[in-house]
Amino acid sequence: MKKNWNISLPKILAMPLTFMVFFISFSQINAQDCPALLNPLNGSELVPLNSTIRWQPVTGVPGYILSLGTTEGGTDILNEQNLGASNSYTPSTGLPENTEIFVTITLFFFNQPNIVCDSQSFTTARLSEAPECTTFNIPQENALNVNTATNITWNASVSATGYFLTIGTSMNGGEIVDNLDVGNTLSYNPTADLPEETTFYIYVIPYNRIGLSVGCSPSIFTTAPKADLPFCATMITPFDGETNVPLSPVLEWNEVPNAIGYRVTIGTSPFESNILEDAIFFKTSTIVIDFEPNRTFFITITPFNNAGDAIGCSQETFSTLLGCGPYFDPLTGELQVLNPEITFPDTITVCLDNESNIISATDQADGYRWFKVDDTGNETFLSSSAELSISEVGNYIYEVYSVFEDSGRSFECSTSKKFTVEASQVPVIKNILVTNLANTSNYEVLTTESGSFEYALDNENGPYQDSNRFNEITLENHTVYVRDKGGCGIVNKLIEQDLMVEGFPKFFTPNGDGVNDYWQFIPPLATGENNVLNIWIFDKFGALLAQLAPDSVGWNGNFNGRALPESNYWFKAISNNNKVIKGHFSLKR
Incomplete structure (x- = not known):
């Protein structure tokens, strides 16, 4: 299974030689535009002449170019030396005495213009004695x-x-x-x-x-006796300074007529041989497997024969393919990656009773991969489509990837996550809690078991919601539907609003909004028959407040032209068969 860049133990083909390429994992932190000097510090004085110049590493920057001069931005001491990923440099012949040295650091990128930082400076010490002998x-x-x-x-x-x-x-x-x-x-x-x-x-x-x-x-x-040394060789592919080199390139150099072999040294800075050190080849090309992306490599080819090694062979450079990042974007000041983002959930529930449980990718990408993970962590490839049929619970891996073209070559950047598939079940409605407000009600749906359920009101086809609460529902009968997300089934329950005592409302709200402003008898819906002759309304002390005919608009909550306060009130009614009906209701404003 491929995860992002698959960095492995590189091997030079056809040779008993193995070397390690270490992949640097960049932390996602805010990268600064330019680094500060660590040694010597900017503005420092009396700096030793053999000092190593060192600066803060910048996350996401693949390489540095260094210049040293006696003026700001000057290059008279060192002219744009490519250091690869190394954040230090020791001048081979030391520094001039009693001189202000200007250090100019350039941040090197493969896919965008380099950033030339402002010069920093320090002043060297004055000589006090003659030099020592050398070796x-x-x-x-x-x-x-x-x-x-x-x-x-x-x-x-x-x-x-x-x-x-x-x-x-x-x-x-x-x-x-x-x-x-x-x-x-x-x-x-x-x-x-x-x-x-x-x-x-x-x-x-x-x-x-x-x-x-x-x-x-x-x-x-x-x-020794007179003998002819071979001349130096130069790189053919990749050529000196080439960028966007594939991660597994063919290295090829020109043939030197009197050479019997070639010594190859490769490092990630001009002063290192951490990839290859004097590896011997008897041909003029080789394949390298899995160079690290986003790096500059320094290579020296030295032909040799029985007389010895070629003298003074120069170092050449090449830079590998951009890869997936992270790399520093100077426009935003942030690290950028080409790996797609994932929104897939951590847990999926399925109904194992179904013949087919299909789950779908949640992200747009160029390709998809699905894997099953067993108890020992082994991964089994399942599918490369955007959908997957699930037949059992357990741990799975969802992977998406994007394909990019660069310099006529394509490469893949992928992102993956582990998710769990759990068994689902048919929901069972345990209870529906109803809270009546002035003109509306709130519902809370309770199920006997917790599960991956969704809820709808009055329509089996939805829309469904994840919340088990419905707020500000009209004061009438409603049906609640509960559906299992894994496809195990749908259940429903009718909520009957008990707002009447034989047709008499339990409350009214005379606030002038045109809804429920009058309290009045309402004939039963089933028959529509008005069997009430007279209605009387009393306060809690028994004082008569109003007398109503059943065909009137009703009581507006006033007494003698004055609006009465929120409270409970009582009524008595006489039906046409002389039955006495008594009860109480609330006035709400």
């Missing part, structure tokens, strides 16, 4: 069989602003290079190949304005 990288100390076309590289010396280089065939010799000022660099490529099978002495003396390093020892190595 060598290539060739290594006392190395043998060094290729005659080798380059010379060394490590940076803290506070050095330049280096003097000497190369000779004796301890104090300078036949190849004699005390050459190579500037503030960490490598030197001899103008011609070195003599073969010869021992060389190399001195690298760091200096700054205070002075030179003192007591530095030479590095000694011996060259």
Whole structure:
């Protein structure tokens, strides 16, 4: 079952090599537009010259581009270095002394313009002493069989602003290079190949304005017989700087004529090899399975032969497909995802007596998947339509997905949720509580068992509602219907309003609204026969307030032209067979 991006253990095909791609799950928080410097802090002073520059990571930003300069927005120290997802950078040759350094961070995106942040700055410390001696990288100390076309590289010396280089065939010799000022660099490529099978002495003396390093020892190595190193290779697919690269691409580079193999290093920043480190290939292409989406990858291809490795091969970059997100949207300041939203309920009830229980998707999407989950958590695929026929209770998974086209390729973003199917039953009406108001009534329907029921009034076909309450219902007989949502059945009950005592209302509301403004005898609906001769109305003390004929409009609640207050009143009536009818009613305003 596919859930969003299926990040697994990537494998290089046809090779006994496995490497892990870690997928970073971004938290849904409010991303800020631009990060603040963490080290050195913006505006700080006396910053060490070998400081690592570090800033706050921004959630949802796939990469950073860094520039360093001596003016705001300047690039004279570092010109738009792509760092991938790394939020730190250590200048290889250190920082200039007593200088205000401006740091410009650019937020890199695949699907929208980059965001160039305002420059922040700090001021470096002033030099106080000469630099210390350095150490060598290539060739290594006392190395043998060094290729005659080798380059010379060394490590940076803290506070050095330049280096003097000497190369000779004796301890104090300078036949190849004699005390050459190579500037503030960490490598030197001899103008011609070195003599073969010869021992060389190399001195690298760091200096700054205070002075030179003192007591530095030479590095000694011996060259091999004459041999030709291969040239460097370059990427064909993806090409250097390409974006929207598929997550499982074919990596291909040009063939180098005298190479017998290629060393491939891949990392998520220029300084890492966390994907591949010097993996050896004997062909010029390979397939990589499941790169992480929304990342920039840094790749170096180094051809080699029996003479050694190609020298000075440059690093190239490519960026993977946008994927489903989350990614930062600078227009809204929020994280965006391409996965569809789900409104499907947590619980579904079905009537197991039905031959077919059909449940339907609640969301618009390009596709659907349904799964049954057993007691051990194993998932069984059921259907890929928008509807599913349910035959048993238990746990299920509902999945929807959207398909997107990008750079001529399609990819899928999905969202899923687990839901439970429960058995339903025929509803049984236990009671209907009726609350009579002035001109209306409220109903509350009670069932013997709780279930997934819905309710309607006076019409079996609805409309139905989830609430078991009906408010402000007219004062007449009504029928309440209760239906099981799982299709187990419908029941109903008639509510007869007992508002009369042999045709005499229990209350009236003389408020001038044209409804129930007069109290009067009402002949029974069944016969329509008026069998009342005279009616008398009394207050609670027995005082006569009115005498009515049964065919009059009725009593309006007044006595001697004055409206009487809300209260209970009594009546007595004589029927045409001399039967005495007594009772009471309420006057409400």
